[in-house]
Each structure stands twice: as C-alpha cells, then as structure tokens.
Amino acid sequence: MNQFFIEPSAVAEGKITITGEDVNHIVNVLRMRKGESLSLVESVSGLTYFADIESMDQDGVVCVIQDVQSESRELPVKVTIYQGMPKSDKLEFVIQKSVEMGAARIVPVAMKRSVVKLDQSKTAKKCARWNSIAESAASQSKRGVIPEVTEPMSLKEAIKDAESCDAILLPYELAEGIDETRKILTEIRDSGTDSIAVFIGPEGGFDESEVKEITDAGGRIITLGNRILRTETAPIAILAWLTYLFEK
Template identity: 50%
Template sequence: MYRFFIEESQVDGNLIRIAGEDVNHIKNVLRMKKGEHVLLSNRRGLEYECELEDLEGNRGISARILDIHGVESELCERIILFQGLPKGDKMELVIQKAVELGASEIVPVKMKRCVVKLDDKKAKKKLERWNAIALGAAKQSKRGVIPEVSRVLTFEEAVKRAEGLSVLLVPYEAAEGMEYSRKLIRKTKGKDSIGIFIGPEGGFEPSEIERLKEAGGRVLSLGRRILRTETAGMAMLSVLMFELEE
C-alpha cells in the first residue's frame, strides 16, 4: 500500500483532501483508481488507512478514512544525528541513510576540521535540498514521520542542543574497549532521546572531544577499523536500530 504525508489541516471529518504534488503522482504516475487504498501519515505518528473516492475534483483527491493507526514503523526512542559537515555530496547520502535507519532528526554541524564553508545563501539552498532528500527517503522506507534536517549549527550550538538529551554517544577512533561500547548501547533502550555526534573527514579535535565529555557525552569505539564520516553514522544507527527495534 502506498504511503503519503499530509498536514492535519487536510483532515475533514471522515475525509482527507490530498493536494499538491501527490495528486499528480497518484493519478498520472501510479495511475491509481477510485476504490484503491492508501496510507496517509500526518507526520506526527498518526496514520490513516483510506480509500480513494474522488480523483477528478478541482481541489485535489478526496479519500475516505477507513481506519486510524499509530505508526508501527517508528522507534520509541528519538534519535538525533549530529553530523560534522562532510565534503561534496556526502551529506545527501548521510541524510538518506539516516532516515532509512530510523533517525528522527539530522543536524549538520560546523567543526574545526570541516573543509566545507557555506555562506547563508548556499546554506539555505542546501537545506532545501537536504529536506527534500529526507522526504523522499521517508516515503521510500515507509516512515511514519518525516525527519527534519535542521539548519547548520556551530559546534557550540550543537553541543548545547545535545545537553538536553537523555544519552549522548560519541564514536571516536581513539576510544578503546568494545565491551564498554556494548554496555552503552544496551543502556539506550527505553531512553526518551539519544544523540549521536559524528566528526567530519578529519575527525574531532581533542578539544571538541573534551567539550562533548563535559556535556555528558560518552565516547565509545565502533571497532578497530577507521570509518569514513559517512559510514560512522550509519554504523552507529544500525547498531542502535538492532538494539532498540521492538
């Protein structure tokens, strides 16, 4: 069954009015017909199972609500990925895979060893592109919510944001001891919010690691191999997903 995202304002009694680009996708790309079923998510964890009714009206497509579900595809824990800005188009890959693996939000972070320099105009265009990628990945992976990609934060802004989370995990190549890492991962189950801090291509500066420790960050190892910045977040999210999935 195909899934689309809606705003709660589109719900009117037992009908939902589908509008925008989804109308063309349903009618001309998928060539769906009256009577077929779709899932419409309100982006906040509520999902409507609907039957398409009117596909010819000028105001979009009307769908009749058959049932309402909580979104079973979402983790109970909220995971925020703080990603050091990588070079080139790597951020697009990071966002796509982070959404597929269950991240609730992706926060791009300017760190000392970041090579990328974005002015306000470039940052705005990038942010629009990044959120479009998050939307596409959410649809493809049948997420019940659309994870947000936030504006680019400075390192200190990101640390202050992370201080309010239940757990803050910091994979670091200089950390040792996989048993400690396993214990940390097991302790994340049932926590309200989990932050993951990933360094850029050049890694963290030692001073950044110390600042993250001051903020409550737990430094852990992902193994003996040095992972690329675009791989480290995926590895961390994969391990967490395996541990947290009901």
C-alpha cells in the first residue's frame, strides 16, 4: 500500500485531507481512483491511518479513515547521531542508513579532521536535500516519524546540544575493550535512559582534543568490536546494537 506522511492538521472528523505535492503524485503519477486505499502516517504522533479515497481534485485528496494502527515502529530510545562531517556522498549514506536503522535525529558536525569544509552559502540547500533523503528513507522503512537532519554544527555547539540527552557515547579506537562496553551499554539501558547522543569521528578519526571535550561533557568511550569500521559504517553498527538492547 502506498504510504504518505501527513501533518496532524490534515486529520479532522474521521477524514484526512491530503494537500501539497503528494496530491499530484496520487492523482497524476499513481493515477489512483476513488475507493482505493492509502496508508497515511501522521508525522508527529507516528500513528498510521488506513484510509480510502472519497474524492479528489488537483487541490486535495479527501480520504475516509477506516482503521488506525498505533503500533509503533520507533526505537524506544531516541538516538541522535552526531556525525563528524565526511565527504558528501558518505553523509547522504549515513542519513539514509541511520534513518532506516531507527535514529531520531542526525547532526552533521564540523570536526578538526573533516576533509569537507561546508560553504555557508550552500548550507540551506544542502540541508533541504539531506532532509528529503531522510523523508524517503523513513517512508521506505515504514517509520512513523521523519527524523530531522539539522544544519551542521561546530563541535562546541554539538556538545551543548547533546547535553540534553540522558547519555553520550563515543565509539573510539582507544576504548577499553568490549566487556567494558557491554557493561556501559547495559547500565545505560537499565537506568531507564530514553535519549542517547552518539558522536562519530570523520574519515580521519577524532582529534585527541575532541575526545577530551566530549568526555569532559560526560561522553563515555566505547568500542564497536575489534575491526576498524569506516566512518559511515559506525552509525549503523551502534544503531544495530541499541536496537538489540532497547527494542521491545
């Protein structure tokens, strides 16, 4: 069934009115007809509505709600990936895969060893592109929420941002070994944590001074195993681990 995201305001009195770009897609691309069914995800609550098309024109598609599914596909812990800015295609990959694996939010971070320096004048355009990648990945993996990709932050800004999370993790090659990592992660889970910040180094890794800044802010160093992972693989691995530990 085709799935679209809707705003909370689209839902009223047992009906849902789809407006904007999706109308053209439903009417002219998919050529859907009255009576056909759609799956409509309300992007704030994550509720999924199953609804049949009642009427349609170029301005809007009105659907009648048949069923609501409240079963959430969301990870029970909100994970923000603070990704040390890698090359452009890798960042897009990180966004796509992190969304697929359940991340709540992605923050590109300018780090000392980041090769790409972002041109300030292009930031808004890039950021719009990143968010559209997040939206289509969310839709493809049938998630009920579209994770936000923020504009790039400096490390200082990112750390300040991360301090609102219950825990901060830092996968780093000089970690103490996997037993200690397992201890840290289960401790975080068992303490009822509901938000986690994860800092990922760029291609060249963290600068030591950056590791210090993050640990000074409460970041805990962990290992992701005995093999060296690329910067774009590390967020997938940690999201998989957090899924294993937190999913219900």
